[in-house]
Amino acid sequence: MSGVLDTINAAPLWLIVLVKSILLLFVVITTFAYAMLFERKIMGWMQLRPGPNRVGPWGMLQPAADAVKMFFKEDLTPNTADPLIYKLAPFISLLTAFSVYAIIPFAEPKPGTLWAIGNVNAGILFVFALTALGVYGISLGGWASGSKYPLLGSVRSTAQMISYELAMTMSVIGVLIVAGTTSLAGIVHAQNRLWFFIPQIFGFLIYIITAVAETNRAPFDLVEADAELVAGFHTEYSGLRFGLFFIAEYVNMLTVSCIATLLFFGGWNAPFGLTFIPGLVWFLLKVGGFIFFYIWLRATLPRFRYDRLMAFGWKVLLPAATINLVLTAVVIAVWG
Amino acid sequence: MKRYKKNLFNVGALMQGMATTFGFMFKKKPTIQYPSVKKQHAPRFHGLHELRRYADGKERCIGCELCAIACPANAITVVGAENTPEDRKSPGERNAARYEIDELRCIFGGMCEEACPTDAIVLTPRFEMSDYRRGSFIYAKDRLLVPPEAGVGTAPDERPNGIPSDLGIVAEVKSTTDIATGYSATNRGEILKTETRGLAP
Secondary structure, three states, X not given: OHHHHHHHHHOOHHHHHHHHHHHHHHHHHHHHHHHHHHHHXXXXXXXXXXXXXXXXXXXXXXXXXXXXXXXXXXXXXXXXXXXXXXXXXHHHHHHHHHHHHHOOOOOOOEOOEOOOOOOOOOHHHHHHHHHHHHHHHHHHHHHHOOOHHHHHHHHHHHHHHHHHHHHHHHHHHHHHHHHOOOOHHHHHHOOOOOOOOOOOHHHHHHHHHHHHHHOOOOOOOOOOOHHHHOOHHHOOOOHHHHHHHHHHHHHHXXXXXXXXXXXXXXXXXXXXXXXXXXXXXXXXXXXXXXXXHHHHHHHHOOOOOHHHHHHHHHHXXXXXXXXXXXXXHHHHHHHO | OHHHHHHHOOHHHHHHHHHHHHHHOOOOOOOOXXXXXXXOOOOOOOOOEEEOEOOOOOEOXXXXXXXXXXXXXXXXXXXXXXXXXXXXXXXXXXXXXXXEEEOOOOOOOOHHHHHOOOOOEEEOOOOOOOOOOHHHHEEOHHHHEOOHHHOOOOOHHHOHHHOOOXXXXXXXXXXXXXXXXXXXXXXXXXXXXXXXXXXOO
């Protein structure tokens, strides 16, 4: 086994990174496809429907059918749209959504095997920098559509993202203080004894709420609020470009679930000493749990009113996150 | 502001809602998987018509147009013709040269069945007649008339508990719609010229 590892590690770095990237893209896209099926199934069950079940056994081929449909749909561009930005916007969303996976460690890094494409020292900063860029795809797409509902959607997305990103980052800084590192692998190592959602329970709650808002999912999906804005920023998009936005949204949901797992739920650490199950499995289970939670939220809660969303973000979450941060800092300074 | 705060922080209600949706996930789903599983409809359900024959294969319909007159939706068009000694379609003097029902106008009231003096037009329990063109819903004799080998069936008055039955042969007749024009096998243009009643395009 170590012989194989040595051979692989002897390959040039660019080749290793390339192979890992392609593999990771495949894994993430497949996960996206089945996360979507999972969501439609769970939502269906919660609404007393069976969910998709016609394509393949248990609807397992539904994602493939959807993909084929997307491919063959006409790619429309409105006359009033700004063609270049309109066509580029989905790719911005997708690119920022995917690039985060370059540094997410899926399992414990051992000598010779790094379960990520790169191990960045300031990993968490990289993640937040990229997710913050993701809003460009949405707001540019909405703006470049040259139509009223997408514009309203993109304006909302900009305001919402900025408001909630502040609280989100604040809530995460508490973890960084406790862990004493910004490296994702380092943060997970710091949770070997105690997962951070216990000492950082407020930070965790704030992170979970803001993460829903960051990924524009119900009950914070004002960006695409079907009832008021038709489909918000992607009203004018069709076919594959709409599909790209869709992928980006789900990949973002996976990302925030991964980050929540890494920062608050001990990453690949096994609970209750169940170490005979590999860390990778634990990591995926935890991420799956978070995704279920998001689907569950979507099936339960009605959409926020816009002013309440803003009030909640600025008057509740941000002060709470700040207090949490200050208290954590004081506790660590005095007793740490 | 007070009420607003109360709503905003009502975590109990939130939990209750989440518990409700979680519980619903395991409830029995009332969905009927339609094409593979079919719902049992009411026993006396009125569906698609069929025109029946006597045991000797002659058509029951005598072209009297009573069904067309009885129809509250004006969905039936009958054009009668004289039987000739060489070509006797029905036992009496007259037969229906053309018999058409616009199933889109039809309200499946069964008045035609009640009006028919020879029990020629009857309703069956069949209801699956979706098609792509409006014209295809004008059912003419080619799709209504049962073939001679189908038998005579039960007359509406003699049905057990009034439950309609189906000779089951009409089901095999495929739609005769010409996809390009959307007209049924019968020339609709001609009908509209001669008959003003009951055949909106």
